Every structure is written in C-alpha cells, then in structure tokens.
Amino acid sequence: MRQLIAGNWKMNLDTVACRTLAQAVKAMAANSRGELAVFPPSCYLPTVAECLRGSAVSWGAQNVHFEAKGAFTGEISASMLADLTCGYTIVGHSERRQLFGETDDQVNRKALALLAAGIQPIICVGETLQQREAGQTQDIVRSQMTGSLAKFTAEQLSQTVIAYEPVWAIGTGKTATPDQAQAVHADLRKWLEIRYNQTLASTVRILYGGSVKADNANDLLSQPDINGALVGGASLQASAFAAIAEAAKG
Ligand code: PEP
DSSP states (O other): OOOEEEEEOOSOOOHHHHHHHHHHHHHHGGGOSSEEEEEOOGGGHHHHHHHHTTSSOEEEESOOBSSSSSSOTTOOBHHHHHHTTOSEEEESOHHHHHHHOOOHHHHHHHHHHHHHTTOEEEEEEOOOHHHHHTTOHHHHHHHHHHHHTTTOOHHHHHTOEEEEOOGGGSSSSOOOOHHHHHHHHHHHHHHHHHHSOHHHHHHSOEEEESSOOHHHHHHHHTSTTOOEEEESGGGGSHHHHHHHHHHOOO
C-alpha cells in the first residue's frame, strides 16, 4: 500500500514560513513514492492550500471540534475544514490528550464528525513510558482503539488512518526501534482483523510517529506493518522531511 508521510507542524511558523515550507514540500512530491501531507496551524490552512492546490500534496488540521456549529468559542468544525479542502485531519494527538485532557470518547466524536464531512481522520494512539515499562502497551493502545473507533462501520474504517505514536518517543529524540514499532503495528492490525475482517485490516494505513528522522526513516518504513510516518520536529526542516519522503515506499 502507498505509504503516507504526514508533517505535523504543531504551533510553529508564520505566513511566510508556511508558504516557503509548503512550496518545498510540493517540490518533494516528485521524489517520493509515498503520499505527502502537511498539517499547519489552522489559521495558515488557506495559505498552505493556496500553495498546494493542484499538487499531489494534501493538507489538513491538527484538531477539530465535534459539534457542527454554534457557541463553542475558539473551536473549528469539520465542515469548516472541509470548506478549506482538507483531505486529512489529526485527532487524539498525545499532546491533545495530555495537555488538553482529550478523551477517547471525544476523539471518537471528532473522527466521526470528520468522516461525515468527507475528511479522513488520522487517529493517534500510544502509551507513555511508564505504561510501557509496566508492560501495559498492548492494553493501552487496544483500549484507545476501542474508545476512539467506537461505532465505526467498515466503510468508515476504510477512510481512516491510525497513527501509533509512543508518547515517550514524541519530541524526545528517542525512537521506538523498528522491531518495537512493528510489534505494536502488527498487534493493531490484529485488533482490526478481529473487529472487522482480514481484508479490511490489511488495507488500513497505520503510521508510526515519534522522532522519525532522515537517519531512521528507512528502517522504520521498511517494516511490513508500518504504512507511513507522522513527523513532528523533522517536518519543519525541508531537508529532513525530504529525506523521509524519499524513504517512503510506493
Ligand atoms: C508528533 O508530534 O506527532 C511527532 C511524532 O513529533 P516528533 O516527530 O517531533 O517526535
């Protein structure tokens, strides 16, 4: 399956820097067998969309609210993101879960709102270091999957991307080894197979995220159950993101 390399720009850059980076990513598409997508701060989505429209690169937001409209000061709805022609949107990033108290139930409602608006959610799951050391990785990620994908039909799942992001590897420079990541990805796929079926489970993209860089991208992306990368820090440096994009498999 064609791998997806997604750049989460988080709360960084300004108009000029977003435009420059988006243009650089657009140029990278020619050298990547994978699909590329970028996730700027929401206020810069129109700027990025203007740079990327008509190119092979997709764009999306880092968060969404699950309500359709109304008195929700500071929030952005899925239909607004659809209006900005977002192809994907990240939900349940560990920073949202940890810093803003986002629950699996909220992640589920956000993902369903995105799907209803025709946007593919990228649902993040992952354990903390303490949970990994306590041998709870499988239980934690399976329970996040159960909550975040509640009530998903097979059709909805087919439009969904999963991102396994061990919290201890995000922004820390510590990457899961290819074997550690592959083991969790294989377990997530098994979970999907049990809940749905083998055919569907084999076609759902499961991205790895957590300190993916130019020098570890190829090993991670060569694992059989890793279908792409969600990249934070390295996505802000055009040269590093280009190297990861080049490591993507078709
Ligand atoms: C992320 O924020 O999703 C992420 C994986 O960050 P980093 O690549 O910086 O670890």
